[in-house]
Amino acid sequence: MTTPTCERTDALTAYLDGELSADERAAFEQHLAGCAACGQAQALLEPAIARLAAAERLEPSADLRRRVLGALEHHRPFSRRLRELLTARFLVPAGAFAAAAAAVLVVTTAPRGQRTLEIDVASNLELFEDYDLLSQLDVPPGTTAEDVEAAMRLDELLEAR
Amino acid sequence: MTPDPDAELMLAVKRGDDRSFAVLFDRYARSIVNFAFRYVGDRSLAEELAQDIFLKVYKSAGSWEPKAKFRTWLFRIASNHCLNELRRGRYRSDHASLTEETDGEAPTPLRADAGTGPDEQLAGRELERALGTALAALPERERLAFTLCRIDGMAYRDIAEVMGATEAAVKSLIHRATVAVALRLAPAAGEMRPAARDS
Numbered sequence: 001m002t003t004p005t006c007e008r009t010d011a012l013t014a015y016l017d018g019e020l021s022a023d024e025r026a027a028f029e030q031h032l033a034g035c036a037a038c039g040q041a042q043a044l045l046e047p048a049i050a051r052l053a054a055a056e057r058l059e060p061s062a063d064l065r066r067r068v069l070g071a072l073e074h075h076r077p078f079s080r081r082l083r084e085l086l087t088a089r090f091l092v093p094a095g096a097f098a099a100a101a102a103a104v105l106v107v108t109t110a111p112r113g114q115r116t117l118e119i120d121v122a123s124n125l126e127l128f129e130d131y132d133l134l135s136q137l138d139v140p141p142g143t144t145a146e147d148v149e150a151a152m153r154l155d156e157l158l159e160a161r
Numbered sequence: 162m163t164p165d166p167d168a169e170l171m172l173a174v175k176r177g178d179d180r181s182f183a184v185l186f187d188r189y190a191r192s193i194v195n196f197a198f199r200y201v202g203d204r205s206l207a208e209e210l211a212q213d214i215f216l217k218v219y220k221s222a223g224s225w226e227p228k229a230k231f232r233t234w235l236f237r238i239a240s241n242h243c244l245n246e247l248r249r250g251r252y253r254s255d256h257a258s259l260t261e262e263t264d265g266e267a268p269t270p271l272r273a274d275a276g277t278g279p280d281e282q283l284a285g286r287e288l289e290r291a292l293g294t295a296l297a298a299l300p301e302r303e304r305l306a307f308t309l310c311r312i313d314g315m316a317y318r319d320i321a322e323v324m325g326a327t328e329a330a331v332k333s334l335i336h337r338a339t340v341a342v343a344l345r346l347a348p349a350a351g352e353m354r355p356a357a358r359d360s
Contacts, residue, residue, distance in 0.1 A: 013336040017310070019317045041340075048343035052311045055292065056285055058198055060190040064208045068186060068215045072179055075216050 006037035016042070016049055167231035174222045182222075186215055189232070192313050193239055199296060199308045200243040210246060214239045233322040236313070240305055240323060288346065295345035299338055306331055307338035 008031055014020050015028050032038050167188070173181035193214055198207035217238055225234070296304055302324065309315045309323060321331045 010333060010336050013339045014317070014332045017317070017335070019332065044343050044347060045339060048346045049311075049339065051288055051346060052292070052342070055288055055312075057191065057195050057312075058204060058207065060194045060211065061208060064190065064194070064212060065186065068212050069179075069183055071212075071216055072182065072219060075220050 006035050006041075008035070009038055009041050012038055012041050013045060013049075016046055165227065165230050165232075168227040171222065171225055171231050172227065174219070175225060182219055185218075185231070189235060190215075193235070195312050196236070196239055196308060197243055199304070199312055200247060202293060202297075210243055213246075214242050217242060229322060230319065232315075233319050236309060236315070236323045240309075244301065244305075291345040292342060295342040299341060302326075303334050303338040303341075306334035307342065310335050311339070311342075 008028070011020065011024070011028055012032075015025065015032075020028060032042065167185060170181040170185050174185070190211065193211045194207050197210035197214070198204065201207055201210065214235075218235060221238070225231075296307070299307065305324060306320055309320045310317070315323070317328050317331050317335070320326075320335075321328045324331065326334075
């Protein structure tokens with residue numbers, strides 16, 4: 001059987017998908033009205049597209065949700081894990097130390113104590129600034145899973161001490 | 162330009178808010194699982210791929226910038242991951258039917274949108290079989306464009322962004338793939354094969 005051909009058949013799918021501009025659509029509709037090849041292709045494509053749109057879809061399982069959200073803990077970005085590590089190991093103790101030191105020195109109010117307080121506050125401010133700088137860090141390009149793992153080992157090393 | 166409703170959520174994830182990530186997961190899990198399924202043809206493998214994809218997204222949150230739509234960025238990650246895994250040979254692209262049993266087990270009740278009557282179920286099985294066979298025979302880029310368009314309902318412009326291609330190229334890929342699949346769905350229509358497919 002001879003198949004009629006038309007060089008404009010390519011536009012048919014976009015036409016059926018509503019992807020042509022208003023002008024293109026009007027022009028193609030005019031063409032379609034008098035083109036046997038495009039009419040034949042339309043008879044093939046239109047019902048197929050409708051069937052595909054109605055094809056069934058899978059629903060993700062509850063287990064997938066549990067697995068993904070449960071794994072977040074182990075897949076935190078490098079910068080976040082470092083921040084959390086520093087918060088737990090240094091910031092909280094440093095904050096507590098600073099508060100304790102301030103309380104003691106406020107009670108004594110001696111000139112020497114005043115100087116000590118200033119030194120303590122200055123050193124803690126520096127620590128906070130360093131932490132703030134670190135928290136801005138992102139994962140550098142080329143960072144591997146091994147790098148992240150190595151950074152996380154810091155935690156274990158501190159515990160070992 | 163319409164603001165991307167997912168951008169705020171992703172920025173929150175970037176700041177460390179895991180609840181926002183859960184919202185994004187709930188919003189896109191179905192799309193991603195179905196997208197992956199069209200590559201591996203197996204429910205559990207599709208979920209495995211989807212898990213990898215979402216964890217990649219989570220790990221990349223720090224480097225995400227709201228320049229492109231979140232959805233196109235997500236599907237770029239998904240398509241790269243699926244193609245890479247297939248090329249590595251970790252998965253087999255056999256496109257089994259959604260409704261066929263796997264390894265002798267009864268199908269898991271994950272289906273949605275399926276008809277309830279026996280005729281509808283039979284039609285659904287035939288459609289899946291034909292679609293699976295047609296997709297397996299498509300070139301990689303045609304399959305990707307087709308899947309994004311017909312399974313995930315993406316606009317040509319967004320597909321072009323995901324694929325790093327022009328809209329004209331996407332239009333052509335989708336047309337060729339749709340004709341190939343339509344011919345599988347209606348074998349009797351083989352004689353009506355449009356000339357564009359041969360070019």
